[in-house]
Amino acid sequence: MAEDIDVAQPSAPRPAEPSVLDSFPMRDDEGQIRHEFAEEITRAIEATDKPLLREVVAELHEADLGDLIAALEPEDRVKLVELTGTHFDFSALNEVDDSVREEILEELEPETVAEGVRELESDDAVELLEGLDEEDQEEILEKLPPSERDALERSLLYPENSAGRRMQSEFIAVPPDWTVGQAIDYMRDTPDLPARFYEIYAVDADKHWHGAVSLDALLRAHRPVPLAELVDEDRRRVSVLDDQEEVARMFGKYNLVAAPVVDTTNRLVGVITIDDVVDVIEEEADEDLKALGGVTSDEELSDSVWTIARGRFNWLLVNLATAFLASSVLGLFEGQLEKMVALAVLAPIVASQGGNAATQTMTVAVRALATRELGSNNAYRVVMREAMVGLVNGLAFAVITGIAAVAWFRIPGLGVVIGMAIVCNLVAGALGGILIPMVLERVRADPAVASGTFVTTITDVVGFFSFLGIATLWFGLR
Template identity: 70%
Template sequence: MADDRDRADTTAPTEGEAFLARVPMRDEDGAVREAFIEDVSGSIQRGDAGFLRSLVGELHEADLGDLIEALEPELRLRLIELAGKDFDFSALNEVDESVREEILEELPPQTVAEGVRELESDDAVELLEHLPEESQEEILERLPASERRMIERGLLYPENSAGRRMQTDFISVPPDWTVGQTIDYMRETPDLPERFYELYATDEERRLRGAVSLDALLRARRPVPIAELMDEERRRVRATDDQEEVARLFGKYNLVAAPVVDQDERLVGVITVDDVVDVIEEEAEEDLKALGGVTRDEGLSDTVWTIARGRFPWLFVNMLTACLSAFVISRFENALEKMVALAVLMPVVASMGGNAGTQTMTVAVRALATRELNRGNALRILRRELLVGVLNGLGFAVILGAIAATAFKIADLGAVIGLAMVTVLICAALGGLVIPLTLNRMGVDPAVSSGPFVTTVTDVVGFLSFLGIATLWFGLN
């Protein structure tokens, strides 16, 4: 009977498991349930530390991050305090930067230092990299010397570089070791990385000689030297390489891990595919925000003032371009007074041009980011986009021309808007490609700066072509 009770005790669900079974965290759409948030908030307010420690121990770091964001700001810090050592600080890398900084600034440096010690080196660097230097120093000085030096080295690398993303825990062995020696070493060494996909052969000066995948290692016989298994041409990255370049390397060569070397070819870390997935997501989000005039750091948890301040410059630039368009319209005041139909139809022409320009610009910016668009194929792509502009222009010229002529009972008006439509769509294709290429050649991020220029070109050309052709056609001077 005692044995049966012992077995029952070992299989009994924890308090956190029982709660998650009773109150699922997410609904059918993957959002955090309101009932779940309310129950957790109540536990935090009651100070139920035992339940909260059990709960955070059951949640994945990404789920814990979503829970933190869903809580009221005053409860987030309290949750971490009540969870104590059971709180996984890697969850803070899953929340908005503003939320993370707010929490880290409120927590005692010693508490953050203890949490950082449990993280892999790349997660620790990511957690601390955006804090003020004074806060970083307060936390780092509470770490053991070896761990502090490791994180400090990571923070010295440029932002968005491979050095910031790499893990400094890896397995390296001499190339003259045998498979048997290597396997025994991995079995007997307690402080190996928690997860790894390959190991590396290095010489006495830690220079990378090659890489050995785990499947090759496990299929080889014990007496086989590592030198016979290692891939000397293994793709590698430099610690100073941009993270976008690293992501492209992984995608192009289907890598799951890559060694990171310094300028002297010494092995200093490893980047794995989970880090690269984060980079791809971040860069895609950054480009999408930039195209919409939103700063890369803006998050849903930012304050009204922070968001307004970040969006103001883009809106100001767009105001200036709108003023230029208004100036062009004002030059045709007499024509607009004599033919009201022009005022009704001119927004259609400008809108079509703006949409066509945005389509071409989006494709061009993305192609530049992935290095698919370059000097070698730019002319061919330009010819293609111009032909697309001509075809779409002719198609919409027929459609809008028929609509305009029918609606306003003026046959020539259909011809005028048709000619304007062809003109503006050709210019939209030209501007949507040439402007990003020019900005990229000048060293300016085309994702950030292309929008206002393309909009200006399409609006000005749209108004100028439609009103100009109408003025000449109908003699409205």
């Protein structure tokens, strides 16, 4: 018989201290900030209740704190930062709209912002400062110690949307002639290591890149093993000048969680981690989605009416010009429209169907170009496929629309006319929806921004012209 073995029982844990958020639940069932919670924080701000505010701020994650800031009235946001002092996590300001962040930073004293920046990782600090004008940046940077100021200034000098702007300058670099034991001891004894890291890097005395060692390989090796045996010299890395979208694409393609960043002389200057890349993916997706609707990439929900109206005006003006172009086609058939009112009623249907089909194709094409899935090697095949899709759907809707038109107006030939026009316009919409983004990409224009207006114009012009032209020939209208 097996002997009974006494297993030590853990002592009962002490009950956790009640959280202030237990008394004031922050979010509702849909995950939104509760109105009552925001009101409670507002009352605490008005009463200058620093202990309560600091306790709340200390318990909140930076993303939740950002949501709380957005839920407050503008005049209360700065007061919250000032009343909570050093308890306030400035990384929360990177979680709010750009306009909200800039309003708060402009109201705070440079010394307060500088103290908050010092507590951030370098990439978060750069993100916080880059939206400010140079004068405000310089005023804040002057309050920082020289070493910290120099690192941030170097990062701000890199082009916008580059890897140099996204990287954090905190990383672990060791000589390649060390052993595993020396590297582990160094990490244990060094107090100011990055908050999170996934690999260490081998560099020479001039910080030139030699390779990377993943933490799992390091921990599996024995202490006397030379680090050089574990170094991956072919580790994928990025240049400080690489576009952030290309970096994100590389992370997705090769399943990376971190990538070293080198300058033009192959010196290691930083590292980009997966959390930075997720932000890039969200930003690029947001930008493309807005661009397809003719909205500027920097428009935010918190913007004023005037700012939003001014940002949308230019593309609306372009759309107005193209609408006049499409309407001029109707003017060419003024006499025919007067003789058969049914043509004026049905013409918008043809244009609308072509426009919807073109938008479907354009959306797929713009996305494929952005992800590099569509290129010269498969362009012909994809274009022909979209044309065939337009033809198939065109024939199907030709029958449906033709039957509906005959049933409506009791004119047998009208069904044939609108059916032929539907086929023409859906094929034209499919071709325009893919060829226009490809042409814009070739001339280095952003397909997401400009495609919609041109594609809509093509489907309107082709739709009106084909329908009214075929009707003129079919019915002999003059």
